[in-house]
Amino acid sequence: MFIQFITTGGTIDKIYFDALSQFEVGESQLKHILNEGLVEFEYDIVPMLQKDSLEMTDEDREQLYEFIAKGDSNRFVITHGTDTMPQTADKLAGLSDKTIVLTGALTPARFRTTDAVFNVGMAVAAAQVCDPGVYIAMSGQVFPAGEVRKNREENRFEKLP
Amino acid sequence: MFIQFITTGGTIDKIYFDALSQFEVGESQLKHILNEGLVEFEYDIVPMLQKDSLEMTDEDREQLYEFIAKGDSNRFVITHGTDTMPQTADKLAGLSDKTIVLTGALTPARFRTTDAVFNVGMAVAAAQVCDPGVYIAMSGQVFPAGEVRKNREENRFEKLP
């Protein structure tokens, strides 16, 4: 079993710089999360972007689409900012012969209490057992692309009504 | 979506008592893990046993089997010690109309670095997207019951050769 990971930034990788009193996307924590999960399958991580997902452009999504379309792997896990995760999932929905799972976090992975580890665990499981298609793994659930939205007020992902 | 959780003990829930310099199975950490994962689905947790899995008896496994057989839910996640997890999975394999996922941890959930959170994340995803059957979610992988063993020397779960 092989999974191709792609990191694009988002809250999951945010870091706090005291020198600036700012909070920015830092180096990906994905490798640390997989090490902590004691995973024993083959994988590769491609750091593609380091952006807040509100700043992702059509070109960014096109680049992601092309990378996956041309990739040899059948299983992809993408870490992504939460605000436009459904939008990116929709864009990738045409790639129907691969299993693609997007995940991220509502609280940075560098926090003592974070949903990042749990979410990546879900995404890794979904990438290996789901039929080909595009999914979002957040809020304890695996949603098919096109059927999910982020509810900002409630700070959760939920089924489209 | 509803998941019935059952806790049975194991390394995932081990705690260290300095007063005795001993390491024993303590209260389950599962609720904390689900809170940290910011899960938003309905669930219930039944604490059934608090045992090292080497001490699980046939009666314990029978009790677990009966509880699941009579349960209303179609999705079960069981936290379990790692040493006899495959044996319990085999016992439950007859319950083929429900999706049952066993998981646990090689390092206690109370540790700063632990596979517990990642593993429960995998189990929760598998319980909702896998076909009915019995599975083990460990070492970054979702294994069907009967096709997996714990390799103690390498401290990992792996496919049966």
Added chain:
Amino acid sequence: MFIQFITTGGTIDKIYFDALSQFEVGESQLKHILNEGLVEFEYDIVPMLQKDSLEMTDEDREQLYEFIAKGDSNRFVITHGTDTMPQTADKLAGLSDKTIVLTGALTPARFRTTDAVFNVGMAVAAAQVCDPGVYIAMSGQVFPAGEVRKNREENRFEKLP
């Protein structure tokens, strides 16, 4: 032994709100830190301010001064933002019959890796063993007020040259 704690905000108590993608001063983590430290002395915590220390005013410092001057305790630990911690220490330097220790953190206490716990440990020790006076406990060191500055570029506290 009794220590009076006063919390005023700063990086030590910062929290990340995904809904706004902002990083603000949240509820104080001090009680959690003292619980984790398994402390067994008597203490009280007064939450006085919840501010980034760059926003602290002369009135805020006057309020802090008055509170300590009128207080019954001889030992005070103040959690404080790092940017103006030396300035507040200077203001309190007149209160020479009490032992007053300011501390804080360069990384929020809610992070998995943070200097907050270590720093509060230092401050608690200094408050009970130092002679009356005002001190800053940061960067692994206990500095007398008036002899220390924050070096923003190096992200550390250091002796004045």
Added chain:
Amino acid sequence: MFIQFITTGGTIDKIYFDALSQFEVGESQLKHILNEGLVEFEYDIVPMLQKDSLEMTDEDREQLYEFIAKGDSNRFVITHGTDTMPQTADKLAGLSDKTIVLTGALTPARFRTTDAVFNVGMAVAAAQVCDPGVYIAMSGQVFPAGEVRKNREENRFEKLP
């Protein structure tokens, strides 16, 4: 400012080996704790023993005594098991021209919640501000050697009555 650290084992450095379902003294976590504390002073760490303190012998204590007596430094912090920490402190009490602080933990440093970081923070502060002598930094307090005991039932250090 320079501090000489000496590690001797104890609960602070305990690790859990799932392969054996045992809990043993592992590599010292002290370097990680000092890194997390963002300390900026000069120091050196000597790993002298890796023992449960109940297994410490008179020879071990003699070795520790000799090392400190011959050392150039005036400030020592010793991480030590809690059960015989007061006994070792008494043994070192003759070394009255140096400041020597013993500390450790009631819960292993590898745990998510541990008193280890707080305690080392206290010890580092005490080593630099206390008069020459031997001290124990535990349970949120800095005790002079000879005036302190471990209360096993209450799982804390306390003043001798």
